[in-house]
Amino acid sequence: xxxxxxxxxxPRTRRARxxxxxxxEAAGTSRSTASRALGGHGYVAEHIKKRVREAADRLGxxxxxxxxxxxxxxxxxxxLLVSDLRNQFYAELAAGVExxxxxxxxxxxxxxxxxxxxxxxxxxRAFLAMRADGVLLAPVGRAATELLVEHETPVVxxxxxxxxxxxxxxxxxxxxxxxxAVEHLxxxxxxEIAVVIDETKWETGKGRVRGxxxxxxxxxxxxxxxxxxxxGLTPSDHQEELARFLDRATGVTxxxxxxxxxxxxxxxxxxxRGSGVPERCSVVSFDDLGWMRMVEPGITAVRQPxxxxxxxxxxxxxxxxxxxxxxxxxxxxxxELVVRGSTAAPKH
Amino acid sequence: xxxxxxxxxxPRTRRARxxxxxxxEAAGTSRSTASRALGGHGYVAEHIKKRVREAADRLGxxxxxxxxxxxxxxxxxxxLLVSDLRNQFYAELAAGVExxxxxxxxxxxxxxxxxxxxxxxxxxRAFLAMRADGVLLAPVGRAATELLVEHETPVVxxxxxxxxxxxxxxxxxxxxxxxxAVEHLxxxxxxEIAVVIDETKWETGKGRVRGxxxxxxxxxxxxxxxxxxxxGLTPSDHQEELARFLDRATGVTxxxxxxxxxxxxxxxxxxxRGSGVPERCSVVSFDDLGWMRMVEPGITAVRQPxxxxxxxxxxxxxxxxxxxxxxxxxxxxxxELVVRGSTAAPKH
DNA sequence: CTGTTAGCGCATTCAG
DNA sequence: CTGAATGCGCTAACAG
Numbered sequence: 001x002x003x004x005x006x007x008x009x010x011p012r013t014r015r016a017r018x019x020x021x022x023x024x025e026a027a028g029t030s031r032s033t034a035s036r037a038l039g040g041h042g043y044v045a046e047h048i049k050k051r052v053r054e055a056a057d058r059l060g061x062x063x064x065x066x067x068x069x070x071x072x073x074x075x076x077x078x079x080l081l082v083s084d085l086r087n088q089f090y091a092e093l094a095a096g097v098e099x100x101x102x103x104x105x106x107x108x109x110x111x112x113x114x115x116x117x118x119x120x121x122x123x124x125r126a127f128l129a130m131r132a133d134g135v136l137l138a139p140v141g142r143a144a145t146e147l148l149v150e151h152e153t154p155v156v157x158x159x160x161x162x163x164x165x166x167x168x169x170x171x172x173x174x175x176x177x178x179x180x181a182v183e184h185l186x187x188x189x190x191x192e193i194a195v196v197i198d199e200t201k202w203e204t205g206k207g208r209v210r211g212x213x214x215x216x217x218x219x220x221x222x223x224x225x226x227x228x229x230x231x232g233l234t235p236s237d238h239q240e241e242l243a244r245f246l247d248r249a250t251g252v253t254x255x256x257x258x259x260x261x262x263x264x265x266x267x268x269x270x271x272x273r274g275s276g277v278p279e280r281c282s283v284v285s286f287d288d289l290g291w292m293r294m295v296e297p298g299i300t301a302v303r304q305p306x307x308x309x310x311x312x313x314x315x316x317x318x319x320x321x322x323x324x325x326x327x328x329x330x331x332x333x334x335x336e337l338v339v340r341g342s343t344a345a346p347k348h
Numbered sequence: 349x350x351x352x353x354x355x356x357x358x359p360r361t362r363r364a365r366x367x368x369x370x371x372x373e374a375a376g377t378s379r380s381t382a383s384r385a386l387g388g389h390g391y392v393a394e395h396i397k398k399r400v401r402e403a404a405d406r407l408g409x410x411x412x413x414x415x416x417x418x419x420x421x422x423x424x425x426x427x428l429l430v431s432d433l434r435n436q437f438y439a440e441l442a443a444g445v446e447x448x449x450x451x452x453x454x455x456x457x458x459x460x461x462x463x464x465x466x467x468x469x470x471x472x473r474a475f476l477a478m479r480a481d482g483v484l485l486a487p488v489g490r491a492a493t494e495l496l497v498e499h500e501t502p503v504v505x506x507x508x509x510x511x512x513x514x515x516x517x518x519x520x521x522x523x524x525x526x527x528x529a530v531e532h533l534x535x536x537x538x539x540e541i542a543v544v545i546d547e548t549k550w551e552t553g554k555g556r557v558r559g560x561x562x563x564x565x566x567x568x569x570x571x572x573x574x575x576x577x578x579x580g581l582t583p584s585d586h587q588e589e590l591a592r593f594l595d596r597a598t599g600v601t602x603x604x605x606x607x608x609x610x611x612x613x614x615x616x617x618x619x620x621r622g623s624g625v626p627e628r629c630s631v632v633s634f635d636d637l638g639w640m641r642m643v644e645p646g647i648t649a650v651r652q653p654x655x656x657x658x659x660x661x662x663x664x665x666x667x668x669x670x671x672x673x674x675x676x677x678x679x680x681x682x683x684e685l686v687v688r689g690s691t692a693a694p695k696h
Numbered sequence: 697c698t699g700t701t702a703g704c705g706c707a708t709t710c711a712g
Numbered sequence: 713c714t715g716a717a718t719g720c721g722c723t724a725a726c727a728g
Contacts, residue, residue: 017499019721030699035723042724043697060499065478066423067721069414070704080458085446086655091439098433098460102467107474110428110458112446119450126455130413130425151365151408267642291639294615307434367705378715383707390708391713415705418720 018059026055038063069131078317079127079135081111081120081144088289089260089306090138093158096310097136104318106133115233117141124148134317136310154320158313161203161330168320169330170313174204174286177302177335178211181256181284184300184337186219189345190254190282194227196242196266197258208258208286227252231262242269253346254282260289263299278344288338297341304335366407374403386411417479426665427475427483429459429468429492436637437608437654438486441506444658445484452666454481463581465489472496482665484658502668506661509551509678516668517678518661522552522634525650525683526559529604529632532648532685534567537693538602538630542575544590544614545606556606556634575600579610590617601694602630608637611647626692636686645689652683 024034029048036042037052038061044052055061069075080097082090098108109132111123117140124144127135134154139145145164148155155167185193195212199205209228216223229245231238242265246252255270257263263285267277275281277297285292285301292299312331320326372382377396384390385400386409392400403409417423428445430438446456457480459471465488472492475483482502487493493512496503503515533541543560547553557576564571577593579586590613594600603618605611611633615625623629625645633640633649640647660679668674 020723021721031721032700032723033698036698039723045697048698062473062476062499064418064721065474066414066417067704068723070412070418070706070720071722071724072704075414077457085443086440088436088439091436091442092434094439094458095433095460098458102459107478108458109425110442110446110456111450112443125410126413128410130455151410264638264642271644290612291642294612294639295643296619368707369705379705380707380716381714384714387707393713396714412705415720416707418704418722419706419708420720 018056018061020061020063022059023052023056023061026059027052074133074321075131076106077109077127077130077132078106078314079109079111079123079130079132081113081123081127081135081137081139083113083115083138083140085110085112087261089287092306093138093310096307096312097158097314098310099307100311100314100318104314106318113140115140117143120144121147128153133321136313136317152324154317154324156313156317156320158309159204163203166328168313168316168328170309170316171203171330171332172304172309172335173332174207175211175214177286177304177337178208178256178258179215180211180335180337181286181300181302182212182215183218184339185254185256185282185284185343186215186221188254188282188343191221191346192224192227192249192251193254193256194229194245194249194252195256195258196229196231196245196262198231198238198262199233200230205258212256231265238265239269242266243273246270246273246275252281254284254343257283257285260285260287263287263289263292263301267295267299277342279347282343282346284343286335293340300340300343301338302335303338305333309333366404366409367412368409370407371400371404371409374407375400422481423479424454425457425475425478425480426454426662427457427459427471427478427480429461429471429475429483429485429487431461431463431486431488433458433460435609437635440654441486441658444655444660445506445662446658447655448659448662448666452662454666461488463488465491468492469495476501481669484661484665500672502665502672504661504665504668506657507552511551514676516661516664516676518657518664519551519678519680520652520657520683521680522555523559523562525634525652525685526556526604526606527563528559528683528685529634529648529650530560530563531566532687533602533604533630533632533691534563534569536602536630536691539569539694540572540575540597540599541569541602541604542577542593542597542600543604543606544577544579544593544610546579546586546610547581548578553606560604579613586613587617590614591621594618594621594623600629602632602691605631605633608633608635611635611637611640611649615643615647625690627695630691630694632691634683641688648688648691649686650683651686653681657681 020031024031034052037044037049078101101108113119120140121143124147135148136156138158139162142162142164145162149166157169161169213223257266285299288301288303292301368379372379382400385392385397426449449456461467468488469491472495483496484504486506487510490510490512493510497514505517509517561571605614633647636649636651640649
C-alpha cells in the first residue's frame, strides 16, 4: 500500500493543505497544466481549465505565497513603518497607504517603531527578509532608510526626509504652513507669539520653526529665543514644563502649536489655568484633528492632507516598483489654514 | 570566463542579493554548515562559526523569509483585519496587537475591509495564501472567520463575535457598560432616555441595546421604540436623520451614544442646535476618546480598554499558535464609566 | 495544447 | 563535527 492511500477511510484525517499537486491529481492533469489553468497564462484547453478550477474549488485550494515569492521576483508585500499608531496622524497615514496598496493588490506589513531608531532598523530588516517589494517609512533616523536603499529596496519616506539619497519622499510643506499660521496671528495684531514644538532635529520640525521665524521677520518683529519651547520627544513632564514656560512668557498673546501632540498639551494647559481662548490667548495648531472642531471655540489649524499623503506615497512607491530606474522625486503637499474661533485680535 | 567572474572589476555591479550559498562560499564551507552556524542549531566549530558570521555581515546577508516559510512550518506572519483604521478605536486596537506581536517576533500584516464583507474575505484569503500563523479579526460577517477556521488557521475575534465555532474571542462587556451608563442617567433623575446607535446586528450593538433596556427595566421605566435610533452603517444623511429624531423626541432629557462615531454626531448636532449640555440634554458615550475630555463640558463616557483588548487578543492568539489543541476561550473585558460634566440632573 | 524538468533559498536528514 | 542530498510549492523553459 503506497502512502498515497494512507488515511483513506480514516475518520476526518483532513489534509493539512491542498497543494497544486493535489489539484492536478484531482483534475487528472500535470501540475504545470494546473498552474497554467489557474494562473491564466499560456494555453490550456477550455474544458481542462474548467475541470482544474472545479477541483481547486472543491479542495479549497489557496496558492502558496511563499512558493510564489521564492520562485518569482515579487512578494506582493510592502512594508510600512510608522512612529506611533496611536497618534491619529499616523493612523490616518497608514489608512491612506493601505487604501492605495490594497487596491493595487499588495499586502501591507505594518511595523511601529515607537520612535526608536533601533526598532526601526529591526523593522527594516524584517522587510528585507520577506523581500518586500517596497517600503514606506516615517523614519526616526537614517539607518533604516540606508539599510533598505543599500539592498535596493524601493523606499518612500513619508512626512519626513532623512536626507538619504536614492529614495523618494512625500512631505507637507511645513515651512509654508507654519508661516501661514503665524502670519494669520500677526495680521490679527499679535506681536509676541510663542511656538511650542517637540522636535527640531528633522526637516519637519525645522521647517515649522523656519516658517515661524520667516513670518516674524517679514513683519519686522523680533524673534526672541524666550518664545520658543522645544519639549523634546522623550516623554517627561511636558505638562509641567509647558506650565513654567507660559508663566515666564509674559506678554505673549498667542501660541503656535507645531503639531497635534503639543496642541493638545497647550489646549489642556490653557484650559486648566483658565486663560480664555481666544480672549487672553490665541491658539493655532499645525495639524487639524477631529477634536479641534469639536471644542469651543474651534481651534484654528493648519490642515494637512494626511490620508492623501499616505496614498500618494504609496502611488510613488508603486511607480518605483514598476520602473526602478525612474529618477527619485520628492513631492511636497501644500497644507491649508482653517480659521476657527481660537484666534482673534489681542485684547490690549 | 565562467559567469561567476562576471562583473569582477566592473563598476558597482552589485549582486542582487546575497544568499546562503554566497556566504558559504565566502567562508569556505558548505551551505549546510553555514546554515547551522547562523541558525545556531547543531554543532559547528567555534572558529568556523565566527568565519561564517563575518562573511554574512560582510555580504549583508539577510535570510530569505519565503524560503524559510516554504521549508518550515511557520511564516512568522500574523494577519490583522480591521474595519476602519481612521477610526481611533481600530487604530488603538491595531497598536495593541502590533505591540504584543512584534515583541514576540511576529510581523503584522494589516488589512482594512472598510466594513465590507467582501473585502474581509479577500483579506482572509490573502492571509491564507501567505500561511499566516494566525489571524486577528474584527469581522463584519461570518465568512472571513469561517474560511480561516476551515483551513485550520487560528483565529481570534476582537471586539465582535461572529458566532463561528472554533475561534477564540476577546470582547468588551457591552451590556454591562451600556447598563452602567444608563443607570448613571437614571440615578441622576432622567426618565426619558434616547439611545443612538449605528448597528444592531452584531453582538456588540445588540449588547449595548440590551444593557440600555435592562437598565430601564430594572428602574421600572418603559422602553419606548421612539427612543431608539439605529442609523445603520451605510454612510448616508446621518446628521439629518439624527436631527429629525431629536425633533420628534420631545421629553427626552438624555442621550446614550452607543459608540464614538455616533457620539461625535450627537455632540455636533446638540452643539449646532444650541441645546445646552448638560442643562437641556445630558450625553453619555460608549467609548472614551481623547476629545471627550477636551471639550467643555467633558463627555461622560464608558471607557473601554481598547489597546489592552488588542494586546490580549494577540496573546490569546500566540497561545493558540503554541498549542493548537487548547480549548477555545472567550475573554470579556470590563469597561468602566468615567463621569464628566456632560451628565447632570434634568432641569425639570 | 500538454507534460517533463529544473530550480528559487533554506533547513534538515543522513552518512561520513 | 561537516558535507552531500533532499524537498517545501510553485512556475517557466523546453520538448513533445
